[in-house]
Amino acid sequence: MxxxxxxxxxxxxxxxxxxxxxxxxxxxxxxxxxxxxxxxxxxxxxxxxxxxxxxxxxxxxxxxxxxxxxxxxxxxxxxxxxxxxxxxxxxxxxxxxxxxxxxxxxxxxxxxxxxxxxxxxxxxxxxxxxxxxxxxxxxxxxxxxxxxxxxxxxxxxxxxRVSETEIDAYLRQHQGSADPADTVLELAQVLIPVPENASTDEEARARQEAEEVARRARTGEDFAALARRYSRSPEASAGGRMGLRRADRYPSLFWEAVRDLRAGEIAGPLRSGAGWHVLQVVTKRDASLPDPTVTQTRVRHILLRATDEAAQRAAVARLQALRERIVTGQTTFEAAAREVSEDASAREGGALGWAAPGVFVPEFEQAMERLAPGQVSSPVVSRFGVHLIEVLERREVQRSPRELREAVRALLRQQxxxxxxxxxxxxxxxxxxxxxxxxxx
CATH class of the missing domain: 1.10.4030.10 (Porin chaperone SurA, peptide-binding domain)
Structure with a gap:
């Protein structure tokens, strides 16, 4: 065999x-x-x-x-x-x-x-x-x-099932990694360039400017605003952010400077062949840990309950016709939800509020993730009935410690x-x- x-x-x-x-x-x-x-x-x-x-x-x-x-x-x-x-x-x-x-x-x-x-x-x-x-x-x-x-x-x-003990053990194992290949990192920088054949005075002025930027950043001034004002790097207009990547894909000079720092802390000034750098750690985590930020979706729905195949078929047809009325402007999603939805959210126009990944059943969540803000789904069948779904907007938020533990639980459950x-x-x-x-x- x-x-x-x-x-x-x-x-x-x-x-x-x-x-x-x-x-x-x-x-x-x-x-x-x-x-x-x-x-x-x-x-x-x-x-x-x-x-x-x-x-x-x-x-x-x-x-x-x-x-x-x-x-x-x-x-x-x-x-x-x-x-x-x-x-x-x-x-x-x-x-x-x-x-x-x-x-x-x-x-x-x-x-x-x-x-x-x-x-x-x-x-x-x-x-x-x-x-x-x-x-x-x-x-x-x-x-x-x-x-x-x-x-x-x-x-x-x-x-x-995943126990709290298993979550604790996973967090202990993967927090504080010193291996750049196992660390996901995003840095922001302010670059004060120094010409190749700079004079002693030019070198001194560049260093002094970099030290002033570092001082202001350490006292709590907005790093992105400092980058937009002082940095001469290509990513200055983006607040100096250089993108999320594995730490070993950053220059070793940068990694050595930030390896013991936490998110939000400042390194530098550092001297490279390009000039003086001031760095801020935007994100730093073990590659095996969930992202510390999460995308939340503000969503609403219309639900028709169906107990058998014939009822499901009728609900799909009814919601398909209702969707056509919504997308052509004959009615609004909110008004349609108040009128026909059989969910408790009907009185709120179908609003379900802000939701993080994993809140809804898979059929609903998969359909929701494929929608751009302002789009209305085709009828979606779930264990609760048949839905129309509209995504209103999305946002990135920092996970709370409890949310991080739940994300680890989901990761371990998947494994x-x-x-x-x-x-x-x-x-x-x-x-x-x-x-x-x-x-x-």
Whole structure:
């Protein structure tokens, strides 16, 4: 029995199906020495269920391998794709046996979202499927399978628990790293240049100016304003900020000066070949820790509850019509929410306030993250019903200590879920009967 390949998370993401629409069909139509590209045959059986050569070709068409890949690696790609398809087949069988079901309404919503992400209507999307070598039935089957895998993973993740002790241990392990390769750093600088053949007086004046900038920065004056006024570096107009990167990608002179400093503290003046530098530490953290800032979204929604597939279908149709009225200016989102939403937020015009990542259920959050401020989503199906979502604005805020711990909890939960999911796949493959037939194309 072959060892299963590591589960490729992209294969369990719903929207990887959208990639099929932008990959040239010709990529999957190269003839082989043993069979024409149009021939189809069984390459493997998984507990009696076949995997066809056409499935391998279709997946290969979605892979954009770098042009510099060695011939031996490129030749191994069909076999790797087959192993991925076997993994997915095993997981889909397990999901079905576990009672996970995906109804047509959820597939309809997924199809509408793929169309939206490609800038198409559903009718236009369907018209283009043959160009990607797909029938409508095959495309919808792919979406249904991806939704099943997504729900299987979400179910496994919901069973993972992370203790406070584990969070404490992770923070102790990763705080205060002295290795620049493990440190994420953003610096801001004020550069006072010194000409290559500067006189003693020019050197002294530049140093004096840099020392004055450093003094003012250390007494609490706004560093960005100082950079805009005094710095002659290219990033002066951005307040001197040089961008977030690994610390070993900054000059060693800078890292040695700030390695023992905390965010907000000042280093310098430092002399380099370019002149005198005054540095401020904007961000400094271990690369394994969550970002100390988080993007919050101010969002509102309209919810129609649905207890069965027929009710979901009706809710999707009703909200789609309502969305058309909103985007064409016939009504406002706030007024529509007050009128029809079945959520407690209806009296507030659907307002849900400012939300950090992880607050909402995955279906809602994924749709919300894809919206720009001012955009209204297509109907989104979640466990609570069917939603219309509007993003109002976004902002970056500093995490509180409690929020940082919750971000670490989410990170550890993800790691544990990955390990549990991979172990589950190994067990399922170990119990599965896998029969290889013809080599994959």
């Amino acid at each position: 072959n060892e299963p390949t590591p589960i490729i998370r992209a294969a369990t993401h719903l929207w990887c199906a959208a990639l099929l629409l932008i990959v040239p069909v010709a990529a999957a139509a190269q003839p082989t020495a043993t069979a024409p590209a149009t021939a189809d045959y069984i390459v493997a059986l998984v507990n009696g269920e076949p995997i066809a050569a056409s499935e391998v070709r279709a997946r290969l068409a979605r892979i954009e391998a770098p042009t510099n890949v060695a011939a031996t690696e490129r030749a191994a790609l069909p076999r790797q794709v087959l192993q991925q398809l076997i993994d997915e087949k095993v997981l889909l069988q397990f999901a079905a046996d576990s009672g996970i079901r995906v109804d047509d309404t959820a597939v309809d919503a997924a199809e509408a979202e793929v169309a939206r992400r490609n800038g198409l209507s559903v009718a236009q999307l369907r018209a283009r499927l043959p160009q990607a070598g797909l029938t409508l039935n095959t495309f919808r089957a792919n979406l249904r399978n991806e939704l099943m895998l997504q729900r299987l993973r979400e179910r496994e993740e919901s069973q993972v 544990k879920a990955d390990e549990a999911f991979a172990e589950q796949l190994r067990e399922l493959r170990g119990r599965a009967y896998i029969e290889y037939r013809e080599p994959p194309p």
